[in-house]
Amino acid sequence: MEEEHLKNFINSTIFLVKLFVGLKDKFLSQKLYDKISGLIAGYVGLFVLKGERAESGNASHNLRFIELKNYIDSLLELLDYLEHSKIVPISPLLYARRNLLDFKLSLIKLHQYKSVSSVSKPKENKPIIFVSKNVQPRNLKESSNKERILNFIKKSPNSRTKEIIYEFSILSNRTVKRNLKELLDEGFIKKISKDNAVYYNCK
Known part of the structure; x- marks a missing residue:
């Protein structure tokens, strides 16, 4: 996964530099230069210097x-x-956009x-208590929130409520908890x- 984002970062930088070289407008070229510099500095701050800043913790990583x-x-x-001003060749612009995305x-x-993998896993020293109802699963409606959660x-497996809420942050906490309860009641x-x-x- 890290190789993928490195490749995309390098390709983005290459196409952005091609755009920069072909840009004749001094104001826009300075603006593009500043933004490319910011992108590179942000990347270095997040990935290259992460070993040096390990003591700063997760909050600092999130800010970077x-x-x-x-x-x-x-x-x-x-x-x-x-793109809308049509002052640069379209091909490198589209490649730069695609790689940036x-x-x-x-x-x-x-x-x-x-973020999800840093969430602590359960300790192995206490007994596990199963709480479930003996209900046969029913079919779920296609592409429903419950199906996505399932x-x-x-x-x-062994997903905690907060992990599920984080994964489905587009939904409210209440909706996620309600869907979990319904999945539990329906035997899924x-x-x-x-x-x-x-x-x-x-199950």
Whole structure:
């Protein structure tokens, strides 16, 4: 996964530099130069210097992630402006945009993966208490929130409520909890209580 975002970062930088070289307007070329510099500085701050800043913790990492994402967004806005003004060749612009979007996507995926994997897993020393109802599963409506939550639990067994809420942050906490309760009542998942925490697994 890290190789993917590195490749997208390099490709984005190459196409952005091609755009910069072909840009005749001094104001826009300075603006593009500043944004490319910000992108590179953000990348270095997030990935290259992470070993040196390990003591700064997760909050600092999240801030650097947000900074880098903001640099990408501002570059995408500038690319939109350049496209509409038609003062640069369209091919490198489209390649730069595509690679920037790919880079942003891989960056978000990597950030979510690291956030979810950093959540502590249950300790193995206390007994597990199963809490579930003996109900036969029914069919779910295609592409419903419950189905998405169920698929997430299938992919990530022993999911905690907060992990599920984080994964489906577009939904309200209340909606996620209601869907979990309905999945439990309908017999699709089972609830495990351990160490004052609740985990969900598929049946």
